[in-house]
Amino acid sequence: MNAFKFIIDCNAGKLVKWLRMLGYDTVFFKGDDDAEMVSAALSENRIIVTRDTGIMKRRLITSGKVSAVLLTSEIAQVQVGQVLRIFHTGDCISPFTRCMECNGLLEERKKEEVKERIPPYVYKTQDKYMECPTCRRIYWKGTHWQAMMDKISSFKIE
Numbered sequence: 001m002n003a004f005k006f007i008i009d010c011n012a013g014k015l016v017k018w019l020r021m022l023g024y025d026t027v028f029f030k031g032d033d034d035a036e037m038v039s040a041a042l043s044e045n046r047i048i049v050t051r052d053t054g055i056m057k058r059r060l061i062t063s064g065k066v067s068a069v070l071l072t073s074e075i076a077q078v079q080v081g082q083v084l085r086i087f088h089t090g091d092c093i094s095p096f097t098r099c100m101e102c103n104g105l106l107e108e109r110k111k112e113e114v115k116e117r118i119p120p121y122v123y124k125t126q127d128k129y130m131e132c133p134t135c136r137r138i139y140w141k142g143t144h145w146q147a148m149m150d151k152i153s154s155f156k157i158e
């Protein structure tokens, strides 16, 4: 499992699903009180990811007690690449382990167990399934998932 945990500021919301897809414990901060976000990061040992330069000037961050990444791009895919490069985390990602919707840890399921809950064409073509025990969403490595992974490979070599 990945050691890095993130808290994503509301101005960088697109990153939430990407980081979860890579296996990172990622929460989305939807509030507007920066101090609250910084103290959550401190108590849960999370790295802040933000586009707000004001947050970078806060004492807990300038003193190094809380780590933060200031994103330099508005494009989600470029943002993911920036985070992966800063923490050199590209080699220790754990894709397909965490729910993109709710951050729950996925559990493996047998094909027969999920048969009634997936489209027939998926059942025919996919053998490996994971389920989120929290929101019951089922995951498989379909074409959409593969396309996202291909994009991630391209960030790593940039």
Ligand SMILES: [Zn+2]
Binding pocket: 099, 100, 101, 102, 103, 104, 132, 133, 134, 135, 136, 137
């Ligand atoms: Zn879930």
